[in-house]
Amino acid sequence: MPILQRPLSRRQLVKGAAAAAAWGSLGSMAAISRQAHAAAGDRKFLFYFASGAWDATPLDPKFGSDGQSAVGGTDMDPGTTLGRAGNLTYSAGNDRLNMDLFFQDWYPYATIVRGVDVHSVAHDTGMQWTLTGSTSMSAPDWPTALAARSPIAYPMPHLVFSGPNYPGTLGGAVVRGGGGTLLRLMDGSINATADENAPAHVWAVDNMIDAQVYRRGDRYGSNRTGAGRSRIDAFLASLERSQELEGRLFEAGLSGSTNEILDQSMMALEVMRLGLARCAMIDVPGIWDTHDDNSVVGPQLDDFYGVLIEVMDYLSRTPGVASPTLLDEVTIVVMSEMGRTPLLNSSGGRDHWTYASQLILSSQITGNRILGATDDEFLARTIDLRTGQPSASGTYLGTEHVGAALLQFGGVDSEEFLNGVEPLAGLVGEGA
C-alpha cells in the first residue's frame, strides 16, 4: 500500500507545526512502545448491526439434554443442534457451518450476552433503545458517544458505512462513508464529473484555502457561547479533520472499495489502524425480519460469521497502533434491534420479541463467557449486573446496562449519557 507524502496540513499553516506533531502520524506512532492492550481511551469499536431484528435463538439455543430435542416454549430452527465451543453454546447446523467454525476458533475472545431487554417490539424504537438506551433524539448512540468523547482526536471519529446512526447532539463526530460519494469528495475527483465541471485543485491550493476558511471560522465564533459556540467548534474541528483526511485517503486504501460487508469491514479496520477513526458501524446484510420464513436466518448467519472469521484473522495478524496486534485494540460489538418470538408461527417465521442476544469480541474482555440468561420460554431471568450471572435478587438486563458498560470500557463516563444507569460490570468491570 503506497504511503504518500502528506502535504502541509491546514493545522500546520494555522497553528504551527507543534500542533501538527501532537496529532501524530504513522512515523510517530511507530515510536510508541507497543502495549499488551490498548488503554480505555485508545480502544476502538467496530459495530455490526443486523437491521430487521435478528433471531436471538442461535446465540441462546434451547435444546434438551441430548442437544437435539426441543424444549417446551422455544422452537429451534429445523436441522439445528446444540453447538458448543469452550463454555459457549449456540445453534449449529449445516446451514450455518461458519458459525460453528468461528466459535471453535475464537471462543476465547467471545462473550455472548443473552436476554437483553430492548423495551420495545417495534423496529424503530427497539433500534433506538438498543443503540442509545433511550428514545430521546438528543441521545447519541454508543459509537457516537465513544467517538465524540474520545481523548484522541480522530479525523473521522465515527465512520458510518451502513446501518443505523443516532447522532443526538454529537453529530459533529459522525462521518457517513457509504455510497462512494464521500471518497470522490475527499480526493476532489467529483468535480470532474459535474455537468459544469472544474479541474481538480492541487493539495497545496486546498490547504491554502482551508487555512483562510479556518481563520474566518475562528473569528466568526469568537463572540459565541454555549451551543452556538459548540457548533462553530464543530465546524473548525471538522475542517481540521477533513484536511487530515485529504492527505491520507490513498494511504488508507479507501479508493476502489465496494459496499460489500467484508470490504467495509476491512476498510473500517484500516482506518482504525491508521488512527483515522475510533468507531465504525456496518449493517449486517440479510432479511432478518423473518415473519414469514425463518429458514433464511441460517444461511445469512453463515455469511456473516464467514466475514467475522476473516475479520478476526486480520485483526490477529495485523500490528496495532500501540499494541502487538489490532486485536488488542479493536472490540467488535454485534447487535440487533430486538429478538424474535421463541415459537415459530404458522408460516415458519418468527415475530417480534423484546429480548435480544448480542455478541462481543475482544481480547481485552474476558471471553468464553455467557452473560445474562433467558428461560426455556425465552423470557429474561434476573441477573447480578456485577457478574452478569443469574441471580434471583438481581435485575433484568436492559440494553442500557450493556451500553453503559461499553461506554465505561471505552473510557467514557456513562453517567453523562445514562444518568443513574448501572453498567453491566460483569462484562468489562472488575467482576469480569
Place this chain on the structure above:
Amino acid sequence: MTLLLLLSCATETGSPGEQVVPVDLSPREMLIRASVDIRGIHPSEADLAAFEADPSDAAYEAYVDAWLQDDRFLDRMEEVWNGVFRTRTGETYFDPAEAGLSDLDSRDVAEAIGDEPLQLVRWIVDNDLPWTEIVLAEHTMGNSTTAAMWNQTLTGDPSGWSPATYDDGRPMAGVLSSTTFWQRYPSAGSNANRHRANNVSRIFLCDDYLSRPVEFSRSDVEAATAEEMEDVIRDNPTCAGCHSSLDPLAAHFFGFWWDKEDETLSARSRYYASDEDEWQSWSGRAPNYYGVPTNGLRDLATHLADDPRFVDCAVQTTLEALQQRELTDDDWTDLASFERDFASGGLTMRALVRSIVTSDSYRNPVDSDTISSVKMVSPDQLRSIILDKTGYDWTFEERAALVSNDMGMPVLLGGTDSRYVTDRNYQPTVSAMFVAERLAQVAGYRVAASDLAGETMSNPVLLQKVTVQDTPASNPQAFEDQVRFLYLTLTGIPLEKDAPEVQEGVDLWKQIFSVTSSPTSAWAGVIAAVLRDPRLLFY
C-alpha cells in the same frame, strides 16, 4: 415570554444550571436570517444596505411580507413538511413501465411521486388556504407522471401540477387519500395499518406512539406468548394504553389494504371500497377517533382538523424547523402566541411564519447550553444561496446534487434522505466540509473562468473590480476593492476598514498564483474561500 424574560437577565437560567446569553445581531445579520429561513437565499445588497439605514420594525416586517409572497417560500415550505412527510425517498415503488412510462428516467418518476403530497402543501400555502386543507381538501395534486402512475384525473395543464382526483372513487381527504402517502407508509400482514395510523398521529398530531415509553411486565410477555396476539393487544392494560386509540385510527385505512396476491401496480395502488370493513378480520376494532365513532376516511379527516393538537402540531413542526431544535417547555409561551396569530390569520402558513419570524424571540436569539444562535443551512438552502450568488448550480446528469438523493449528497451535508436518515444533523461534520469545499471549488472556478474570459465583461458575476491582467503589484487598489467586494457580495457583511481578510485574500491569491501561474485559478481559489465562509454555511 420566557426567552424575553431571560434576555433581560443574562445570567438567569432557562433550566437549572443553564446560562442564557443574548446574541446581538446586526441589522444585516437579522435580515439575512429571515431571508434564508423564508426564501433560502440572502437578501440583495440593496436591501441589506437599505435595512441597515432603516432597521425599524416596519421596514423589517415589510421585507418579511414581501418574501412570504416569493415562490421560494413555497419551496421552503415543501422542504419543511418533507421533514415530517418524508416522501422524497427517490423511490418509484413500482416499475414505471407498468404505467407506460418506460421512456421516462425513473428518477424523474420518483421525484414526481415523492412530491405528490408536498405539492398539496405548496397549493395550500400558495393559495392562502387554511392548513386544515392538508387533510380536508377534496383533491390531491398530480402531474402527467403521477396521473399515469396512480390513475389520477387532473384538473389542469398536465405539464405542471394541478389538483387531481383518483379514478377509483376513493373518498378524498387531502394527503390521507394520496397514493404516494400510503406507498411511503405501507402496512403488511399483522401490522393491520397500525404503521399508517401512527404516522398520521406523528405527522399531524406530533404524537408518535413509538416514542412512548413502554415497560412490558413479565405477565405481559407471558400473555403474548400464550394467547392470541390480537386479544392481548386489546385486553392487556400495557398494550391497550396505545392500541385502544391506535387501532381504531388504523381501521380507517383498510380501503388501501394490499394484502392481496396481485402485486401489480394497478392492483396495489388503487382503493378498494369493498375492503373498508376488513378491520373486523384484524384488530376487530371499529373506526373511531379517540373514542368518538367515525364514519369513514373523510370523517376521520374532519376530526383530525378539529383536534386542537392538529394546530399545535403544525406550529410545532414549523417552529422546530425554523429554530433547528426540539422545543421544550420553555417555548410554551411563544407557541401559544404563534398559535393565536396562526388562528387569527385563517390558519395560513404565511400567517404562521410571519408570526414566528417577526417575534421577539426570533429577532433576539440566544446561546445557551441547549440553544444555538447559529443555524446551519440545509442542503436546499446552500444550493439556492450559491445559485443566487454565482449562477452556478452543482448538477450531475442534470440533477441537482444537493437536492437529489442519487449521490447521497444531502445526507453528507447534514440533510435527510427521507428513508434511512430522517432527522437533520445541525452540527457540521467532516463530510459536510468536503461537500462545501468541492461545491465552492467548482463554483469559484466557473465564475472566475467566465468573468476573466470576458464572457460576462459587461456584467461580470463577481470579479467586477479586476481584470485578468491585474496583479497585486500592478493594481493593489483593485485587488483590495475586489476582495472587499467578494466578502460583501457573498456573505452580505462588509469587511471592517482594517479587516485582516483583505490582506489575507491578496496573500491567498499570490500563494495560489505562485503554484498555478494562473490568474483564473488564483481568483477561483479566493472566491472558493469566501464561498466556504461560515457566514454562508451558517446564518
